[in-house]
Amino acid sequence: MTPVDVALYREDNLSMLRRTLLLLSTAFVAFAALPDVVKTDNGQVSGTTGKDPSVRVFKGIPFAASPAGENRWKAPQPAAKWDGAKKADTFSLTCTTGAGGGAGKGGKGGGKGGPPTSGEDCLYLNVWTTAQSANEKRPVIFWSYGGGFTGGSGSEPRYDGEALAKKGVIFVTYNYRLGALGFFAHPELAKESSHNTSGNYGVMDTIAALRWVQKNIAAFGGDPNRVTIDGESAGAIMIATMVGSPEGKGLFQRAMGQSGAWMGLSMTKMRTRQQAEETGAKAAGSNSIAQLRAMSLEDLGQNLRGVQAGPIVDGWLVPEDLSITFAKGQQNKVDVLVGSNQDEGTFAGFARPITADQAKSYGDDSSEFMRLYPAGTTEDATKSGLMLTRDQVAWHMRTWAQMQVKTGKKAYVYYFTRVAPGQEARGATHTAELAYMFGNPPAQGWTDVDRQLSDQMMNYWVNFATTGDPNGKGLPSWQTYNGGKNDGKAMVFGNTTEFGTQVDVPRLKLFDHAYSKMMLQ
Numbered sequence: 252m253t254p255v256d257v258a259l260y261r262e263d264n265l266s267m268l269r270r271t272l273l274l275l276s277t278a279f280v281a282f283a284a285l286p287d288v289v290k291t292d293n294g295q296v297s298g299t300t301g302k303d304p305s306v307r308v309f310k311g312i313p314f315a316a317s318p319a320g321e322n323r324w325k326a327p328q329p330a331a332k333w334d335g336a337k338k339a340d341t342f343s344l345t346c347t348t349g350a351g352g353g354a355g356k357g358g359k360g361g362g363k364g365g366p367p368t369s370g371e372d373c374l375y376l377n378v379w380t381t382a383q384s385a386n387e388k389r390p391v392i393f394w395s396y397g398g399g400f401t402g403g404s405g406s407e408p409r410y411d412g413e414a415l416a417k418k419g420v421i422f423v424t425y426n427y428r429l430g431a432l433g434f435f436a437h438p439e440l441a442k443e444s445s446h447n448t449s450g451n452y453g454v455m456d457t458i459a460a461l462r463w464v465q466k467n468i469a470a471f472g473g474d475p476n477r478v479t480i481d482g483e484s485a486g487a488i489m490i491a492t493m494v495g496s497p498e499g500k501g502l503f504q505r506a507m508g509q510s511g512a513w514m515g516l517s518m519t520k521m522r523t524r525q526q527a528e529e530t531g532a533k534a535a536g537s538n539s540i541a542q543l544r545a546m547s548l549e550d551l552g553q554n555l556r557g558v559q560a561g562p563i564v565d566g567w568l569v570p571e572d573l574s575i576t577f578a579k580g581q582q583n584k585v586d587v588l589v590g591s592n593q594d595e596g597t598f599a600g601f602a603r604p605i606t607a608d609q610a611k612s613y614g615d616d617s618s619e620f621m622r623l624y625p626a627g628t629t630e631d632a633t634k635s636g637l638m639l640t641r642d643q644v645a646w647h648m649r650t651w652a653q654m655q656v657k658t659g660k661k662a663y664v665y666y667f668t669r670v671a672p673g674q675e676a677r678g679a680t681h682t683a684e685l686a687y688m689f690g691n692p693p694a695q696g697w698t699d700v701d702r703q704l705s706d707q708m709m710n711y712w713v714n715f716a717t718t719g720d721p722n723g724k725g726l727p728s729w730q731t732y733n734g735g736k737n738d739g740k741a742m743v744f745g746n747t748t749e750f751g752t753q754v755d756v757p758r759l760k761l762f763d764h765a766y767s768k769m770m771l772q
Contacts, residue, residue: 285382291467294333299340301379301413308413309378309471310406311343314463315456318428319371323544324440324452327374327459343375344368345404348430348560349551369404371432371548376425376460377405379412382472390477390716391421391468393461393503397484397511397682400453400560401430414690418713421473423464427456427489431534431551431558436527436565439540446567450527453560454496454568457489461502479505479716483685485561487511487589491651492562495573495582505719507588507712509688510595510644510681512651513573515561517643518766521572527563534558574770577654584658586719588712589648590665590741590753594678596640601681604632605639613765623758645754646762649739652732662732663721666753668745669704672696684744688712700746707748 285307288295298309315327322328347369382389394410396403405424412422427433436450465475480503482490487508493499494506495513513521534557535543543555564572576582596602605626613620624639626632645666652662667684673696674683686692687705697705711721711729721729721742729742730750741753 285380285384285472288336289385289470291470292463293330295336296339297336298378301416303413303417305381306413306416307380309339309380311341311375311377312337312339313343313374314376314425314460315374317372318374318432318452318456321544323371323432324435324437324449324540326452326455330374342377342404342406343426344370344373345406346373346426346429347371347432347548348401349432349435349548349555373404373426373428374456374459375405376423376463377412378468378471379416379422380471380473381416381419382421385470385472387472388469388474388477389419389421389472390479390713391423391464391473391475392712392716393464393478393480394422394424395427395457395480395482395486395489396424397482397486398429400434400485400488403429403485409685409689409691411689411691415709415713418709420713420716421468421471423460423468425457425460427453427460429453430560431555434527434560434563435531435534435555435558436524436563437531437535437540438528441524441528443540446565448524448565448567449531450524450563451565451568454489454492454562457493458496458498458502458568461493461499465502476504477716478503479507481507481509481712482511483509483682484511484516488513488515488562491573492569493583494585494587495576496568497570498568500583503583503585505586505588505715506583507715508648508651509589509684510591510648512589512647513562513577514647516595516601516640516647518647518762518769520574520769521569522559522561522563524563524565527559531558572770574766577651578770580654580658582654582658584660585655586661586715587652587655588663588665588715588721589651590667590684591641591644591648592679592681592683593641593666593668594637594670594683595644595681596637597677598681602636602640604629605635606632613761614768616761616764619757619761623761642754642758643762646759649732649741649753649759650763650766653734653738656732656734661719663715663729664732664741664753665729666741666743666751668743669701671701672698679745684708687744704744704748708744711742 288297298307301308313330316330405426410424415422433453440449480490488511490508491513534555605624610617610620624635652664655662668679670678688708690705690709714723715721727748739754739756743751
């Protein structure tokens with residue numbers, strides 16, 4: 252062979268080798284990629300592509316049967332199985348409250364002449380994943396939405412989990428029943444319950460969705476042994492309820508709560524089943540449960556008014572006031588990441604001006620209360636009302652951390668102070684942290700400071716879900732809460748990110764004292 256022939260021979264062999272390697276590489280990627288169709292316990296589902304093609308999104312997967320008709324005010328029933336691959340490319344209806352009716356059977360109309368956007372058939376969940384294989388066992392974040400237990404859904408655009416999924420977690424959102432449909436309590440319902448209880452149907456939905464995750468998330472590349480539950484406002488109250496409930500045991504390994512815990516956004520005792528059933532019986536009037544179940548949503552809205560939404564002490568899911576459970580250290584022993592915002596009170600309807608009667612409720616501490624929250628003028632009273640809301644929420648989150656640490660677990664506390672561009676009037680209000688933590692910025696207005704803060708917060712959240720420790724390479728150090736040594740301190744997410752002051756210790760002591768007296772009443 253001539254030198255030219257030898258060179259051509261070598262080039263042909265190299266080309267063949269390159270083609271072979273390319274084919275093998277393509278075959279490996281095809282083998283490793285998450286299947287287009289994923290098998291769940293009830294049947295196969297096919298998802299869709301996110302805004303980024305690396306993200307797969309599965310929307311509207313049923314985790315329970317429709318809670319309408321005879322299933323109204325019952326524990327979630329098993330979802331029906333199906334044949335073939337169900338298209339999971341569209342979000343389900345959001346849950347209606349059952350107060351005020353809506354558009355026919357579907358509930359609330361989606362615009363004039365449009366299809367319904369809410370209804371009773373709403374127990375579905377959504378999954379965002381970038382896993383390439385069902386064997387990856389990625390950490391899972393399970394999100395509970397806010398909305399005062401009368402609004403919200405897992406499909407709200409601000410809860411889009413794509414950015415967090417790109418950071419390496421499997422992100423799950425779900426719907427739970429709201430308003431009277433989710434929290435109506437009545438003596439008749441207690442009689443037909445195997446647990447002799449009523450109310451807390453929205454809590455039951457959360458447990459059912461978490462059980463679905465335990466059974467099915469591995470098929471999406473998730474690890475059922477690394478599930479972190481998270482929520483904001485009412486969603487955080489739901490998360491605290493899960494941490495305190497014996498029925499939550501084993502369904503998750505870590506918990507995060509944002510601006511809310513078992514007492515809500517102020518210092519109060521939980522409602523009892525007796526109180527809730529008395530209110531429910533009054534709301535139902537002469538209507539029997541059978542009659543209420545047979546009503547359309549419109550008629551139900553007219554015949555069932557005054558039901559207060561939110562978890563109650565039902566003797567089963569919540570055996571006692573969760574303040575007692577947490578104080579005794581009998582909650583689920585999990586690491587927590589919790590916090591609040593600097594201007595919680597600017598959210599509509601949250602803060603009220605300080606009054607003399609409010610100060611009197613602090614008894615021997617009334618003078619200290621007025622020193623910390625002066626109300627000599629109308630302006631002072633209004634300003635102090637905002638501060639009180641801010642501090643009570645922060646105290647509540649710190650108290651949750653404190654009680655988890657007493658069980659031997661780790662706790663991390665944050666304090667969000669960043670005022671987004673254009674939000675100067677409201678400050679770092681209730682819900683303000685969500686855009687940053689989800690990595691879903693507004694269409695315009697964010698600066699490099701906002702984008703960097705968002706990236707840091709997402710990394711902290713993902714790190715915590717992955718290992719139980721939010722700290723990681725390139726991130727400012729976040730200390731664990733350790734009681735006396737750093738009480739009143741937190742990771743401050745503001746114009747800079749640093750460990751600093753959350754609430755002044757004198758304010759914490761004021762609330763601690765008032766709390767101890769409240770629990771003795």
